[in-house]
Amino acid sequence: MKILLLTNQLAVYAGSEVQILELYRYFKAKNDVVHVYANVFGRPVVQHFAAADLIGNIDDIDVSEYDLVWSQHSLFSRLFKHKQTGKQRISESANQRISESANQRISESANQRISESANPQIDKSNFSLKIISVHLSPFEMFEMSALPYMKKLQANFVANSEETREKLSSFGIPPQQVTVSHNAAPDEFVQANTGLAQLKKIAVISNHPPTEMVEAAKLLGQNGVTVDFIGMRTTQVEITPQLIGGYDVIVTIGKTVQYALLSHKPVYCYDHFGGCGYLNHDNFEIAKHHNFSGRGFSKKNAGEIALELVSLFADSFEFAKNFNQSKDFLLSCFVEKLLANAVDTHITPDLIECIKLSVPAEEKLANLYQGHVGLEKTLVNLYQENIRLKNKLNTAGEQLRAIQGKLSQVASGLQKNEKD
Structure with missing residues (x-):
């Protein structure tokens, strides 16, 4: 099986990053081909992945090559940004030929050539795969922004808890379409x-x-x-x-x-x-x-x-x-259950046109988060610097108290000598 894992960030040891890492290791151990794309890559988490399995540019991904796509953090639509449908290509090609021979009727052979030239690419806009729409929070709306097209695609939904499944249900996702992972852990x-x-x-x-x-x-x-x-x-x-x-x-x-x-x-x-x-x-x-x-x-x-x-x-x-x-919390049990119940989605030119409508919003989300990551790193550095300064102050305070203790001893000694 050829698998694509999509996530917003792979940088620190946090819930979503670790989930991708655990799935990556699980599928690799099954000898599956696994590729990973993230809006943000960084250490230390990225060092656990083979460099050849990481994709740095989402535009380089041909989604039609995969059997399964695991999508968390609303990235899926961007896979279709540059994907032309067969319908578009036939129209463009036909218009060009009509323009070149405006005074002639298009013959049957010309129509055949148009069809033949478009067919290899049409195959790329008619394919099937398993789409896993993953949701890791009941209150973070970033997690829900892909729901309109994922529902239309009849994707297989994953929620990390019953609380999150209830939130998905409130947006019209049938509970029976949602598999709860319970944040399953490696065996x-x-x-x-x-x-x-x-x-x-x-x-x-x-x-x-x-x-x-x-x-x-x-x-x-x-x-x-x-x-x-x-x-x-x-x-x-x-x-x-x-x-x-x-x-x-x-x-x-x-x-x-x-x-x-x-x-x-x-x-x-x-x-x-x-x-x-x-x-x-x-x-x-x-x-x-x-x-x-x-x-x-x-x-x-x-x-x-x-x-x-x-x-x-x-x-x-x-x-x-x-x-x-x-058993409720084993990764192997969760993945086996998910794959056993997962249904394929057949991608058609009409669905592609629908998905592409979400590209601008998802690109904006990616840009906003990339800026957020920079701020988060700055805050973490400030927090760590604050801890270092506090430790220095504590050490200095202890040293000062020790000096004060010695001075007090010296003063007591001087007073005793004066009395003597």
Whole structure:
């Protein structure tokens, strides 16, 4: 099978990028031909792809060559920007011949030549493939902008959660046309939790850790619990089964929740949206419905977070150890189900003309995002510089206090000598 994966960005370790990386590895392991296009490429994520499989210019892609296109972030219409339909070419060719022989009737042989010259290209505007329209958020309207033509194409829809499927349904997409991925994770994350029921080391895996979580980490550190922050604003690394296995608790939202669940690690579901805290029998289905995003729950303060992480650890350890819904979150199960139910779309000249109407809007979205990426990098750099300055100030403060302590000792000594 020949597969094209489309996404807006492949740069940092974030949900959409990692999803493309995992699908790429899955299909490559099946010996499929896999090509990837993104509006923005960057390190560190891009280094995990073979250079020959990356396409830098969307205009170089001939979509008719592929069996399946996975499209997230509204890029699909741009594949047709320069694709002429057979109808257009016949008309242009006929008009040219009519002009050249304005005073002559077009003979049957001339019509035949026109048809023959257009036929090789007409084939490129009459073909079939599986189109997967992918939606990763119920509130980001960028995710929904392709719906008008995807619905007309009768594409196969994928939602990352029931919450997102409901949003698609509100726009007229039949629920039965939507496969929920539940942010499925590679099978390699399935591993037994061999750790002890002791809380010593926590990983906070987030590209946007809230202030209350940062403050909670300080409180936990004062009580002998090590807390490591992993993410775009601190340390960017690929999340692997080995990394997950090295911690007693994973504090996170989104895709990383599935990694921890498959590894039978306690999950404290909390981030910038708030969250339920430790996943348990009472809150699991609600959290799952909302893609383990933290939505559907309230925010907590630093003291509450630190207290819950310690006091409720034992119960969460048992829940994670006995977790038995792994099949719902396996990438292999999801892809097999998707391909088994996916239907082909037959692309015709009329459909191409319809799709092309969305090209200007999708090009504008790409341009806006490319500008957004630059701003985001600047903000991340400023955030990291702020952390460095804070650390320097803390170090300087400690040094100052040490000097003040020594001066105080010297002063006390001088006073004692004067008395003597």
